[in-house]
Amino acid sequence: MNQSRIIARGADLDISVVIPVHDEVENIACLAAEILAALRGKTAFEIVFVDDGSTDGTATKLARLTTFYPEVRSVSHDRKSGQSIAVSSGVRAARGAVIVTIDGDGQNDPKYILEFTQRLAAGMPEVGLVAGRRVGRKATRFKIMQSRIANSVRGTILRDHTTDTGCGMKAIPREVFLALPVFDGLHRFLPALVRREGYAVVQIDVMDRDRRRGVSKYGLWDRFWVGLLDLMGVWWLIRRRKVVPRVRELKSDAG
Numbered sequence: 001m002n003q004s005r006i007i008a009r010g011a012d013l014d015i016s017v018v019i020p021v022h023d024e025v026e027n028i029a030c031l032a033a034e035i036l037a038a039l040r041g042k043t044a045f046e047i048v049f050v051d052d053g054s055t056d057g058t059a060t061k062l063a064r065l066t067t068f069y070p071e072v073r074s075v076s077h078d079r080k081s082g083q084s085i086a087v088s089s090g091v092r093a094a095r096g097a098v099i100v101t102i103d104g105d106g107q108n109d110p111k112y113i114l115e116f117t118q119r120l121a122a123g124m125p126e127v128g129l130v131a132g133r134r135v136g137r138k139a140t141r142f143k144i145m146q147s148r149i150a151n152s153v154r155g156t157i158l159r160d161h162t163t164d165t166g167c168g169m170k171a172i173p174r175e176v177f178l179a180l181p182v183f184d185g186l187h188r189f190l191p192a193l194v195r196r197e198g199y200a201v202v203q204i205d206v207m208d209r210d211r212r213r214g215v216s217k218y219g220l221w222d223r224f225w226v227g228l229l230d231l232m233g234v235w236w237l238i239r240r241r242k243v244v245p246r247v248r249e250l251k252s253d254a255g
Helices: 028-039 058-068 083-093 110-123 141-158 174-178 186-196 224-239
Strands: 013-021 045-052 072-077 096-101 127-135 170-173 200-207
Touching: 013 028, 013 083, 013 110, 028 045, 028 058, 028 110, 045 058, 045 083, 058 072, 072 083, 083 096, 083 174, 083 186, 096 110, 096 174, 110 127, 110 170, 110 200, 127 186, 170 174, 170 186, 186 200, 186 224
Parallel strands: 013 045, 013 096, 045 072, 127 200
Antiparallel strands: 096 170, 127 170
16 A cells, blocks of 8 residues: 555554455355455455354355365354444454444445555544445435435434434444444444544445345344434433543652
């Protein structure tokens, strides 16, 4: 990445592409190939698939991909735990200084990965997150309406100045992500929580693509009341944030 290379203490690689998947056996090979084509020879990277308790042969397919491609790694959950927990598991296993998250259904185009990481590098240390904003949504009208309502309610309450938190493509320094609280639904509130830590958030327009095969495994608001409770919890966290004071040790005047 030349001048835009991002270095973090203890990082072995520039980028870790973290992909949560549940029953996506038909999509993961094509997605891995696209990421490899977009990044090989341009940066030091790895692809970390997180198998979130799949039962359709995803684990077997991932084992083959890790054999064929040295850049591909796979970690797994023994039961389905949800998208946010899967992303968190991938980040903790990752070795890259920067995390790029992508949905496992192929709707996020890997051609944007380097643009995201370069924008993040150019904005550091002020910028802590680059988030995708989907253009040309391929969802049903009902799902688009749900998304608009959820984004409107969230934006009004949290004032995170983000118009689309549902886009799975995001770039964030690993150290910033690890400083955030982990809970089911975290991925929907990343902009608000990153802003809470004192960082700016940049949005980039990305073209939405049709899902290649299968159906969505992670809903926009899987359970309405749980999502509402998460929203209230994040609002409380933001309201209760305190700036950590600088601490210095007083030296004794005694000789």
